[in-house]
Amino acid sequence: MHEMFSFSSLFSLTRLVRRAQQPQRVWPSSPDVHYILPSDAKEKQRLELQHSLLRRALCDGKSVLAPIILKPGDKVLDSGTGSGAWILSLAEEVPPSISLTAIDIQSNIFPRSFPKNVVFSIHSVTELPGVWTNSYSLANQRVLYAALTEPQWSAALSEIYRVLAPGGWVQIIEGSTISTHMGPYSEKIGNILGKLYAHKGLVIDVAKRLPDMLKREGFINVHSDTRALPLGAWADTDGLELRDNLVSVYSAMRGPIFETGGFGLVSSEREYDDLLDGLAKEWDNGGDIPASKDWTAMYAQKPAI
Numbered sequence: 001m002h003e004m005f006s007f008s009s010l011f012s013l014t015r016l017v018r019r020a021q022q023p024q025r026v027w028p029s030s031p032d033v034h035y036i037l038p039s040d041a042k043e044k045q046r047l048e049l050q051h052s053l054l055r056r057a058l059c060d061g062k063s064v065l066a067p068i069i070l071k072p073g074d075k076v077l078d079s080g081t082g083s084g085a086w087i088l089s090l091a092e093e094v095p096p097s098i099s100l101t102a103i104d105i106q107s108n109i110f111p112r113s114f115p116k117n118v119v120f121s122i123h124s125v126t127e128l129p130g131v132w133t134n135s136y137s138l139a140n141q142r143v144l145y146a147a148l149t150e151p152q153w154s155a156a157l158s159e160i161y162r163v164l165a166p167g168g169w170v171q172i173i174e175g176s177t178i179s180t181h182m183g184p185y186s187e188k189i190g191n192i193l194g195k196l197y198a199h200k201g202l203v204i205d206v207a208k209r210l211p212d213m214l215k216r217e218g219f220i221n222v223h224s225d226t227r228a229l230p231l232g233a234w235a236d237t238d239g240l241e242l243r244d245n246l247v248s249v250y251s252a253m254r255g256p257i258f259e260t261g262g263f264g265l266v267s268s269e270r271e272y273d274d275l276l277d278g279l280a281k282e283w284d285n286g287g288d289i290p291a292s293k294d295w296t297a298m299y300a301q302k303p304a305i
């Protein structure tokens, strides 16, 4: 689906998203849900583009990172599937005898059509169905660092461990904050995000902490690979795509940011838009230490017995 959007249309879309006041965007509001991004058509487009960027730049074009060869009858779970981009890519690569289950707390951006061996359903990763115990060969979870509090991360890992078959694998991809703060705009957005994550109880450095959290949960063979993906025009297509993706994310976070009055750091949406414009320019310039964002890909195994 992502082939439908050209780079130039993404760039215009991103600018449009930033400049619009976005009254139509809707953020989840249940007390148990801490997720700070909206779930709508714009977010669906962003996730599709992020999927192709991460697949290319972080996963060397692969869907399955864990050392497993899926065989007929195996079951795969995608937790926090969003638009289903990952599970639909996998569906193109595996035989229909493998059953693919995708869950999310909301169904707004689930795909409308998908192969018969794929099922989409509404569940929280913190509370998966009891009948799923010991049944999945592989569980995938990607980019929930804007969604789960510390107790929810523990619950999620424990639930994923429970539903994996003995010997099954989990793979997790998470981003961290901008790794090189190379100017005043980067520093300011970093401060705003720090306040927002703390206010929502989210774990801003979860990517670094996950390997230990996985071990504590009982997982073995924990593998983690962090790459600094380039950010800004200095790094051509990859840098431009990551820049537009991140600016789009920060723009989409304005709802929760202004819900609390901007944390005393930003006082109007216009000021916030100017900050995002300055940020993009700061990243574009490169400089002595060009901007990048760390992404971590992990996998780990549930012991066979």
Ligand SMILES: C[S@@+](CC[C@H](N)C(=O)[O-])C[C@H]1O[C@@H](n2cnc3c(N)ncnc32)[C@H](O)[C@@H]1O
Pocket: 035, 037, 039, 047, 051, 079, 080, 081, 082, 083, 084, 085, 086, 103, 104, 105, 106, 123, 124, 125, 126, 141, 142, 143, 144, 147, 148
């Ligand atoms: C940033 S999106 C990532 C979507 C997808 N994993 C991807 O990489 O394209 C995060 C998704 O997690 C979902 N989510 C948030 N909290 C969740 C929870 N407790 N259980 C399951 N999904 C959740 C959100 O609704 C959203 O669709």
